[in-house]
Amino acid sequence: MLGNYFYHEIIRKTVIAFGTLFNDIHVRHDDGVGNVISEIKVPVAYGPRQKFLARIQQQPELNKATQITLPRMSFEITNISYDATRKAGITQTFKAADTDDGGKLKKVFMPVPYNLGFELNILVKLQDDGLQILEQILPFFQPGFTLSIDLVKSIGEKRDVPMILNNISQQDDYEGDFSTRRALIYTLSFTAKTFMFGHIAKSPEGLIRKVQLDYYTDTNTQTAKRVQRYTVVPKAKKDYNEDNVIDTKDEPFIEPGDDFGFTETSTFFGDAKDFAPNRGVDI
Amino acid sequence: MALNPYFLQGSRGEQRLVQSLINEHLKIYGQEVTYIPRKFVNQSTIIEEVTASKFDDNFAVEMYVNSYDGYSGAGDVLTKFGMSLRDEVELTVSKERFEEFIAPFMDASDDIDLASRPREGDLVFFPLGQRLFEIKFVEHEDPFYQLGSTYVYKLKCELFEYEDEVIDTSLDIIDTQVQDEGYIATLQLVGVGRTAQATPILGSGYIREIFLNNDGSGFTGTPTVAISTSPSGLPLDNATAVAITTTRANVTSIEKILLTNAGAQYTSPPIITISGGGGTGAAATCSINTASNGVIRFVMTDNGIGFGTAPVVTVSAPAAGIASDRAIGIASIGDAGNGFNRVNSIFVQNAGIGYTSALPTVTITNPETISGVGTYQFNEIVQGMRSGTQARVKKWDADTGILSISNVGIGTTTTGFFKGEDVKGLTSGALFSVSIYDKDDSTDKYNEGDIFETEADAIVDFTESNPFGTF
Numbered sequence: 001m002l003g004n005y006f007y008h009e010i011i012r013k014t015v016i017a018f019g020t021l022f023n024d025i026h027v028r029h030d031d032g033v034g035n036v037i038s039e040i041k042v043p044v045a046y047g048p049r050q051k052f053l054a055r056i057q058q059q060p061e062l063n064k065a066t067q068i069t070l071p072r073m074s075f076e077i078t079n080i081s082y083d084a085t086r087k088a089g090i091t092q093t094f095k096a097a098d099t100d101d102g103g104k105l106k107k108v109f110m111p112v113p114y115n116l117g118f119e120l121n122i123l124v125k126l127q128d129d130g131l132q133i134l135e136q137i138l139p140f141f142q143p144g145f146t147l148s149i150d151l152v153k154s155i156g157e158k159r160d161v162p163m164i165l166n167n168i169s170q171q172d173d174y175e176g177d178f179s180t181r182r183a184l185i186y187t188l189s190f191t192a193k194t195f196m197f198g199h200i201a202k203s204p205e206g207l208i209r210k211v212q213l214d215y216y217t218d219t220n221t222q223t224a225k226r227v228q229r230y231t232v233v234p235k236a237k238k239d240y241n242e243d244n245v246i247d248t249k250d251e252p253f254i255e256p257g258d259d260f261g262f263t264e265t266s267t268f269f270g271d272a273k274d275f276a277p278n279r280g281v282d283i
Numbered sequence: 284m285a286l287n288p289y290f291l292q293g294s295r296g297e298q299r300l301v302q303s304l305i306n307e308h309l310k311i312y313g314q315e316v317t318y319i320p321r322k323f324v325n326q327s328t329i330i331e332e333v334t335a336s337k338f339d340d341n342f343a344v345e346m347y348v349n350s351y352d353g354y355s356g357a358g359d360v361l362t363k364f365g366m367s368l369r370d371e372v373e374l375t376v377s378k379e380r381f382e383e384f385i386a387p388f389m390d391a392s393d394d395i396d397l398a399s400r401p402r403e404g405d406l407v408f409f410p411l412g413q414r415l416f417e418i419k420f421v422e423h424e425d426p427f428y429q430l431g432s433t434y435v436y437k438l439k440c441e442l443f444e445y446e447d448e449v450i451d452t453s454l455d456i457i458d459t460q461v462q463d464e465g466y467i468a469t470l471q472l473v474g475v476g477r478t479a480q481a482t483p484i485l486g487s488g489y490i491r492e493i494f495l496n497n498d499g500s501g502f503t504g505t506p507t508v509a510i511s512t513s514p515s516g517l518p519l520d521n522a523t524a525v526a527i528t529t530t531r532a533n534v535t536s537i538e539k540i541l542l543t544n545a546g547a548q549y550t551s552p553p554i555i556t557i558s559g560g561g562g563t564g565a566a567a568t569c570s571i572n573t574a575s576n577g578v579i580r581f582v583m584t585d586n587g588i589g590f591g592t593a594p595v596v597t598v599s600a601p602a603a604g605i606a607s608d609r610a611i612g613i614a615s616i617g618d619a620g621n622g623f624n625r626v627n628s629i630f631v632q633n634a635g636i637g638y639t640s641a642l643p644t645v646t647i648t649n650p651e652t653i654s655g656v657g658t659y660q661f662n663e664i665v666q667g668m669r670s671g672t673q674a675r676v677k678k679w680d681a682d683t684g685i686l687s688i689s690n691v692g693i694g695t696t697t698t699g700f701f702k703g704e705d706v707k708g709l710t711s712g713a714l715f716s717v718s719i720y721d722k723d724d725s726t727d728k729y730n731e732g733d734i735f736e737t738e739a740d741a742i743v744d745f746t747e748s749n750p751f752g753t754f
Contacts, residue, residue, distance in 0.1 A: 013742050020739035023732030028692075029335045029447060032325035037335055038447040038690035040466040041723070043730030047363035057728045058366040059359065065415045065460035067442035072364045072729065123364045125446050127330045148744035158744055178403065178420035179439060 004199040008152045011116065014194045015046060015077065017147050018118055018163060022073055025136050027129045040071070042133060047074035047121070070125040071133065079117035083193060086113035096155035098200060108155060111195035118163075122186040127172075130186050134168075137188070141165035152197050164191045207234060207256050214275055226269050235261040293431025305434045306377045313345035316374065317408040318385055318401070319452055322394035338406055340392070341452040342385045346374040346407070349437070356441060365729040371441045372416060374407060378423075378434050401436050406443060406450075408457045415450075415460055416440035447690055449675065451662040458661055462677045462687070468722045470686040470700060472715035474655020479587030479626040479647045483598060483610070486547030486579040488513070489634050490522050491572040493555065498536040499565025502528050506560030508540055508567075515548035522546025522553060525630070528560070537565050541613060541630035545579040575601075577634035578610035581645065586625040589650035589716055590616045591669050591704045596629055597646045601637035610635030614647065623716065624703045651705045657713030659686060664693060667717070669704040676708070684715065691722065 025042045088110040098106045124130040144164040151159050171185040211232045218224035237260055239246050240253035254260045273282040286292055319342075324335035349372075356371030381401060389398035400421060407416045422437040445464045452458055490510075499506075506526050513520035522544055529538035537557070546553070549571045557565040578598055587594075596612035611633040619625040626647065635643075651668065659665060659679035665688065666673045674688035686706070691699065700706065700720040707714050723733055 016735055016738045017743050019731065019735035020743060023735045030325060031335060036692045037324070038466075039692045040447055041732070043466075043724070043727050043732060044735070045365065045729050045731040049361075051361050054361050054366055055359070059368075063412045063414070064368055065413055065443070066445040066464055067369065068364065068367045069445050069464050069727070069729075071446070074363045074365075076363065121363055125444050126332050126334055128327055128332065128334050129446075131330075150742045150744065153742070181419060181441060181444075 004201075006199040008197050010151050010194060010196055011077070011080075013149055013151060014116055014161065014192050017149050017161065018075065018190070018192060019044060019046060021140075021145070021147075021163065022075070022120065022137065025073070025133055027071060027132050042071050042073055042122075043069075044073040044075070047076040070123060071129045073120060073122050073133070075118055075120040077116055078119045078189070081115050081117070083113040083115045086193065088113075096157060098154050099156070100154040106155060106200055108157070108200055109198055111151075111159070111197045114194055114196050116192040116194055118190040118192060120188040120190065122188070124184045124186075127184060130170075130184055134186060138165075138168075149194075151195060152200070155200060157197065159195050161195075162193045164193065165189075166191055207254060209233065209251075212275070221274065225272050226274065229265075229267040229269065229275075231265040231267070233263050233265075235263040237261055290430070297430045298432045298434075301430055301432075302377070302379050302434045306380055309345045309347050309375070309377050309380070313347040313375075314409070314411065315343055316346045316410065317452070317454065317457060318342040318344050318376075318381075319406040319408060319450075319457070320385075320389050320392075320395055320398075320402065321404045321406065322392070333404070335448075336404075337449040337451070339449065339451045339453075340388070341408075341454050341457065342388065344376060344380060344385060346376045346438070349373040349375055368442050370414065371439070372409065372414075374409075374416075374438045374440060375435045376401065376438060378436055381436065401438055407438065407440055408454075408460075410456075413456065413460060415443040415445075415457070417443040449662065449690075455661070462661070463726050465677075465689050466724050467677055467687050467689050467726045468674070468691050468720070469725065470688060470706060470717055471719035471721070472655065472684045472686050472706060473623075473718045474684075474715045476589030476650040476653040476716065477585070477587045478649050478653075479583065479590075479594065479614070480585040481581045481583050481596070481612075481626075481629050481645045481647065483578040483643055483645050484580045484582060485576040485638055485640065485642065486520070486545070487576050488547050488549040488573045489545040489571060489577050489579045490542060490549070490553070490569045491545075491577065491636065492633055493524065493540045493542065493567050493569045495537060495540055495565075495567045497564050497566040498538070499557065499562045500534050500536050502535040502537070502560040502562030504560045506537065506557050506562060506565060509556040509558065510546065510569075511553040511555075513546050513548045513553075514550060517548070519544070520547040522549070524555075526557065526560075526565075535562065537562075540567055541632055542634070543580065543628065543630055545577060545631045545634040547579055549573070572634070572636055575636055576638040576640065577636055578612070578631060578638065578643065579634055580631060581612055581629035583626065583628060586619070586627065587647070587650060588619055588623050588625050589653075589703070590624040590626065591651045591701075591716070592616075594626065594648040594650065597648075598635065599643040599646075601635060601643070602639050602641065603637050605637065608635055608637045610638075610643065612645065623718070651716070655684075655713075655715035657708060657711050659708045659713045660711045663708050663710035665706050665708050665713075667700045667704045667706055670699065670701045672700050673709075674700075679713075684718075686715075687726070 022044050027040045029038045031037045092110045093107045096108050097103045144162040146160045146162045148158050149161050167189045169187045174182045213230045214226045215228040216224040216226050234254050236250035240250040276283050319338045322337050323333050327334050354370035357369035359368050386398050389395045403418050405418050418438045418440050420439040508524040508526050510522040524540050524542045527538045552571050555567045593614045593616045596614050598610040600609040612629040613632050614626045614629050616624040617627040659676045663676050673693040674691040677689050678687040700717050
């Protein structure tokens with residue numbers, strides 16, 4: 001029923017935009033007297049992945065000496081929900097040039113507002129690492145940071161997508177027996193206020209073949225009489241049907257983009273008829 | 284009496300017997316593992332944790348694997364942070380063997396406070412599977428006081444979580460386990476370098492020296508220096524010069540004017556006009572010499588390659604041998620297009636005086652590295668000779684010239700390595716030049732930071748700037 005295939009990769013693009021916010025965060029260590037002894041750029045990745053791919057990529061050698069390398073950040077989509085507060089009129093449209101269709105002007109319906117819930121997890125070995133990472137993130141979110149994302153490339157539709165930081169939670173299992181390792185995980189939950197675009201319809205190609213306008217003596221067409229009809233039709237400027245004469249028989253062959261003129265006709269009436277658009281005659 | 288009268292239930296002799304039996308048992312049925320004590324490099328107060336550690340000792344000792352049917356623990360699991368290996372193992376070590384063989388050496392180390400027993404946080408290298416285990420708990424009362432004493436420690440271990448710790452035990456089989464782990468930057472090194480060569484051109488009626496009478500102010504760009512033409516009418520006889528600007532206290536002025544061609548056949552001092560660059564007030568005059576020859580310009584016959592800094596140009600003295608009469612050239616270096624600097628040109632700072640028709644010799648000092656030498660050692664510190672940046676060697680591939688490094692910024696300088704500079708191994712003395720410095724970690728198969736950046740460049744509009752970094 002819904003029909004047309006389309007895929008703007010909007011959710012994927014929102015994931016990419018979210019990921020790029022956190023791909024340049026560093027952690028430094030010093031030797032206690034002020035000398036920096038290491039600087040690490042914290043790896044970040046989208047958490048969900050194919051299991052076999054993770055195994056063969058991250059553990060090609062089956063024997064691995066260490067458990068994991070830290071610190072690391074991972075994020076994933078946790079929920080997708082409709083945002084009624086940003087709802088636009090369902091019949092509201094805007095115009096945009098479609099680069100996938102020769103730059104033709106398209107009528108695009110307003111996108112549907114959706115919120116994507118993201119969870120950014122930070123796993124650190126040291127509390128100090130976690131604090132360094134957090135402090136590099138938090139000042140940018142008050143509570144949101146807005147990214148301008150090109151959601152539908154073909155129509156160049158850039159939308160401001162606020163990434164709202166909702167909540168920060170910390171897991172620190174430092175209590176208990178020594179058989180379990182202390183796990184230090186910071187979890188930041190975000191909401192990305194993105195938009196879903198529907199199918200961008202191909203515009204029907206065609207030429208307006210006739211424009212007809214009737215003038216009345218008054219605005220009340222029930223009582224007023226018509227007095228004049230103004231008609232405009234395209235006028236051919238070359239011999240389309242190759243009959244060695246340029247006349248009205250060439251007019252049906254005029255294509256959009258051709259060089260053509262117009263034939264304007266004014267007709268005056270003394271009758272009391274009206275034009276019936278469904279039947280195409282005066283009654 | 285309820286107790287067995289044939290035993291003393293805890294005499295020293297009985298206890299020694301049990302300890303000896305246990306020692307022998309462990310030597311027969313145990314595994315030879317390597318005990319690696321942790322040394323604290325930096326311990327944070329308030330937030331109590333050791334923020335930097337190193338592991339540079341090793342002690343071979345026998346330990347018994349309690350779980351005979353393999354590692355315990357959750358095994359290999361996929362977490363939201365990628366693959367995590369949750370293998371655990373419980374090892375038994377003789378108390379006597381540890382206290383007599385390992386504890387005295389640990390006690391002698393200044394970096395280790397607690398040396399009398401195995402410590403939580405220390406590492407054990409387990410040769411079967413080549414795993415690095417971290418001790419998370421030391422049980423000292425199991426078995427519980429046999430004949431009134433305890434004889435073993437049970438070490439509950441799990442695989443080590445690696446970050447940036449230095450593991451330099453001097454045992455390759457251990458040290459190399461983490462050479463591909465952690466945050467690794469790469470240096471593409473090349474051992475190229477070639478001396479530049481230039482030929483001096485002599486002439487008379489040349490500009491001997493330019494006097495900068497007023498250095499002007501307010502320049503926003505480099506001004507143009509125009510010198511009136513030579514009366515000979517030959518293009519190459521026209522003197523040309525460039526201005527070098529400097530900025531002090533936010534005011535940019537001309538620092539010096541260097542001749543690219545001192546000109547020839549001038550009969551009177553030419554007029555020097557300084558224009559453009561947005562500044563005002565600069566003025567210069569010059570003196571000419573018509574009595575003898577001077578070096579009016581230099582023609583590069585070989586631009587050389589591999590210069591980290593501008594080489595020194597020395598021109599031989601004129602025949603009279605007066606040192607102060609000799610010409611002075613200043614080399615200008617620039618990118619040769621392959622990541623290394625070459626000598627682009629040599630300016631005439633002073634054309635000299637008293638030269639005859641015999642060409643003087645021009646000597647240009649060698650680039651820092653004529654050819655790469657030596658072999659970088661694993662875990663040694665390397666230093667960029669210009670930037671001062673230090674890092675630790677993870678891996679050196681002499682065939683490809685790729686040096687994998689970690690901990691970039693050791694010391695106080697964190698600027699990163701400069702293209703074209705020499706990188707010296709402070710232990711090995713190895714010396715090569717930097718062709719490419721890649722600060723991003725390409726060995727980590729988990730990290731997707733670069734991919735996000737590339738993809739985001741096409742869809743995210745950071746028109747003004749990217750507040751999250753330059754990369």
